[in-house]
Amino acid sequence: MVCGTANSANLGVTVHVEDDRVLGTVLLDTRHAGAPGFAHGGALAAIMDDLLGQVLIPLDRPGVTATMTVDFHAPALLGRTMDLEAWCERVDGRKLHMRGEIRDGETVVASGSALFIHVDVSHWETSGHALPPHWAGWGATADSKP
Ligand SMILES: CCCCCCCCCCCC(=O)SCCNC(=O)CCNC(=O)[C@H](O)C(C)(C)COP(=O)(O)OP(=O)(O)OC[C@H]1O[C@@H](n2cnc3c(N)ncnc32)[C@H](O)[C@@H]1OP(=O)(O)O
Numbered sequence: 001m002v003c004g005t006a007n008s009a010n011l012g013v014t015v016h017v018e019d020d021r022v023l024g025t026v027l028l029d030t031r032h033a034g035a036p037g038f039a040h041g042g043a044l045a046a047i048m049d050d051l052l053g054q055v056l057i058p059l060d061r062p063g064v065t066a067t068m069t070v071d072f073h074a075p076a077l078l079g080r081t082m083d084l085e086a087w088c089e090r091v092d093g094r095k096l097h098m099r100g101e102i103r104d105g106e107t108v109v110a111s112g113s114a115l116f117i118h119v120d121v122s123h124w125e126t127s128g129h130a131l132p133p134h135w136a137g138w139g140a141t142a143d144s145k146p
Pocket residue numbers: 049050051052053054056057063064065066067094095115117119
């Protein structure tokens with residue numbers, strides 16, 4: 001619902017990995033409004049959750065959000081391309097401490113911190129839906145990492 005290109009109702013987030021960081025952009029419009037002209041905080045929170053979750057890829061650890069805090073520092077205007085950045089601050093066993101920012105130019109519009117928990121890929125098999133083929137073996141070597 002945030003970045004999936006197969007979903008025409010996605011929020012239009014695009015991301016890529018550079019070294020151990022996730023960088024990206026998003027351009028919100030009237031579909032994502034809270035107050036007129038301003039992005040809904042829930043849309044920003046969804047973007048933050050997904051952005052922080054993308055850090056699982058360079059970490060090579062499958063995981064899920066256990067808890068997340070989003071601080072809203074400045075109003076997010078619709079119709080502006082905002083920059084996204086996220087990284088892993090600390091790994092403590094299965095606990096993955098993620099941080100990220102949504103910025104409009106030099107202004108940090110929102111910052112986020114989350115605890116993700118490293119899970120086995122089998123965590124998602126309980127839904128009965130097929131997993132993406134490229135998830136097979138994901139994180140198999142993660143436990144041997146520092
Ligand atoms: C190509 C790929 C693309 C991938 C790109 C993906 C992008 C999308 C990202 C979206 C991410 C999501 O929205 S994920 C969807 C939303 N999240 C969920 O559905 C998660 C639902 N919750 C759970 O399934 C479970 O509660 C888990 C897995 C989080 C934890 O259960 P568990 O495995 O049994 O582990 P458990 O023993 O309870 O907890 C392990 C340790 O974490 C701590 N812990 C657990 N929960 C919390 C918590 N809320 N706050 C503080 N601490 C916590 C425990 O105290 C414990 O610490 P200690 O005693 O060891 O010290």
